[in-house]
Amino acid sequence: MAYPIKSFFYLIIITAFIVSCSNSGKQYFTDEVSDFKILFPGKPTTSERTIVFPFGSFSGKKFSMETTTGLNTSYSVTCIELPANIVHSDSMNLLSQLFAITQADYLQQFGEGGLINTWVKSVNKYPGREYVWADIRNNKGYTRRVFYVEDKLYLLEIGYNTSNQHNVEINEFLDSFQLLSKEINPNPEPEPSIPVKKFVIDFPGATETRRMVIQGTTGPTYIVTEMYKPNSGRRFDEFGNFAYGVNYIDFQKEEILKMPEDLQRNFIYENAVNSPMIQNGGRIISNLESTINGNWCIETKALILNGQIEFTAKSFFKNKYLYQVLVLSAVTKGDNPTSKEFMESFRLK
Incomplete structure (x- = not known):
């Protein structure tokens, strides 16, 4: 079971604030x-x-x-x-x-x-x-x-x-x-690092960020999702898009760094495309080799959420990070110009 991976595709907006209090009476x-x-x-x-x-x-x-x-x-x-x-x-x-x-x-x-x-x-x-x-x-x-x-x-x-x-x-x-009685565990779980944002991209509006834990080959690993979801009162914006986002994972301690290029590309496909689709019951429409910001990538089109949403993404590995730039759209609307412009605006710092 790895349902945190399923949460790639969902966003609930959180507004942060802190309320002061005392612990009297406890x-x-x-x-x-x-x-x-x-x-x-x-x-x-x-x-x-x-x-x-x-x-x-x-x-x-x-x-x-x-x-x-x-x-x-x-x-x-x-x-x-x-x-x-x-x-x-x-x-x-x-x-x-x-x-x-x-x-x-x-x-x-x-x-x-x-x-x-x-x-x-x-x-x-x-x-x-x-x-x-x-x-x-x-x-x-x-x-x-x-x-x-x-x-x-x-x-x-x-x-x-x-x-x-x-x-x-x-x-x-x-x-x-x-x-009460346990000593310090001599065999602790590895401490994962939280990925640092190392890119810029033209989101259509204010974004929210979520962090999830997935299981890496050497222990727990954080995946960070930054996403913009139109607040128009409708499910889709005027371009037919439901959400715009970027997923990124820091693999600096993973075996992927030692892999030859062909195995790295297979790793990207399995971990950013194929496995999440299988776990979410998605259906891949196409996978093509493409580029983003001058980097090789896999460009994926798929249907998710019981065929209700079209998923378009470019996934690639660069400087120890796995990136996935994505747009969720109405079915058959994934090729709209706004979606393409969003992906083309991605730049590594």
């Missing part, structure tokens, strides 16, 4: 059996929660509370014991799949567009992820952190109204999570 809640403590704003209740994995269903204790006062609406921590050695921190693909499975409920409830961001996190250098979800219809947001610590899986969650989605109490709660 106390550490400790559960010695589950081996953790965390700063709850009150006394949580205890219940049972079950998660279904490909290797079986496992239950654990859930500590939770809801509140109608303050900036957030709900807090919870779940601890589930898994079979020993089901995943090692050096088994990167298995670890990534394990984290993704824990998000299956919200993926089904809110859809792929509900996932706003993912981040790499850790506790005592044990591997973890942070997932930010939005329930747009109900003005709700949820931030989750998942940690895998030897034979335990910890799932932290805080809920809030989207108007409070950047309040400081979110990280205050999540960052207060501590293990």
